[in-house]
Amino acid sequence: MNLPIYNPDNPVTLGLPANANRVFKGVIFDVWQWQQKMFDGSSQVFEAIARNWSCRTIAVLNDKILILEEEQPGTGEFYGTPGGRIDDFENPLQAAQREFLEETGYEASDWELFIECDDRAARKIKWRSFVFIARGLKKTADSDLDQGGEKIKIKFINFDEFVNLAQNPIFRDIEIKSELIKAQADKVKYAELKKKLFGK
Numbered sequence: 001m002n003l004p005i006y007n008p009d010n011p012v013t014l015g016l017p018a019n020a021n022r023v024f025k026g027v028i029f030d031v032w033q034w035q036q037k038m039f040d041g042s043s044q045v046f047e048a049i050a051r052n053w054s055c056r057t058i059a060v061l062n063d064k065i066l067i068l069e070e071e072q073p074g075t076g077e078f079y080g081t082p083g084g085r086i087d088d089f090e091n092p093l094q095a096a097q098r099e100f101l102e103e104t105g106y107e108a109s110d111w112e113l114f115i116e117c118d119d120r121a122a123r124k125i126k127w128r129s130f131v132f133i134a135r136g137l138k139k140t141a142d143s144d145l146d147q148g149g150e151k152i153k154i155k156f157i158n159f160d161e162f163v164n165l166a167q168n169p170i171f172r173d174i175e176i177k178s179e180l181i182k183a184q185a186d187k188v189k190y191a192e193l194k195k196k197l198f199g200k
Contacts, residue, residue, distance in 0.1 A: 009022075020048075107140050
């Protein structure tokens with residue numbers, strides 16, 4: 001897998017012009033500004049925000065899919081797949097494997113990139129998200145959750161239950177939800193997604 005490294009200091013990597021300068025560094029969002037040449041030859045200051053890329057994992061064990069029942073301060077309960085922010089100078093697969101082990105205690109022997117959402121073309125917010133499929137699960141540790149920052153319960157559900165998460169308002173993984181909506185609406189997409197995940 002040829003995957004990029006998340007470099008928070010390189011504006012081009014973030015989808016920004018090479019002459020962009022970071023003017024504010026926040027906990028999640030950084031603010032970047034640059035001089036943009038206009039059609040009449042003048043220049044104006046343009047601005048965008050960038051945030052750490054993120055990763056998610058659809059983990060398959062036999063005929064089941066692993067999902068999480070989660071709760072974080074201020075969010076209430078929600079469903080999701082394992083994942084989180086990609087650390088500085090980390091590639092998406094490394095981040096997915098790290099987050100997966102931390103949140104579930106499982107490791108996987110087979111990883112496949114499934115979805116890459118690239119929002120760098122958006123004018124104001126720069127962010128990329130990577131979704132992987134993980135197979136060959138093996139429980140190797142206890143979950144190692146953010147101290148006081150998250151509560152997680154692991155559930156294994158069948159494929160139809162997974163597809164039906166598309167209509168669940170507390171399923172938060174937008175990138176995955178769009179694929180589930182396609183599977184609900186089209187029998188061919190349903191079969192394709194099932195084969196993609198389970199190989200049959």
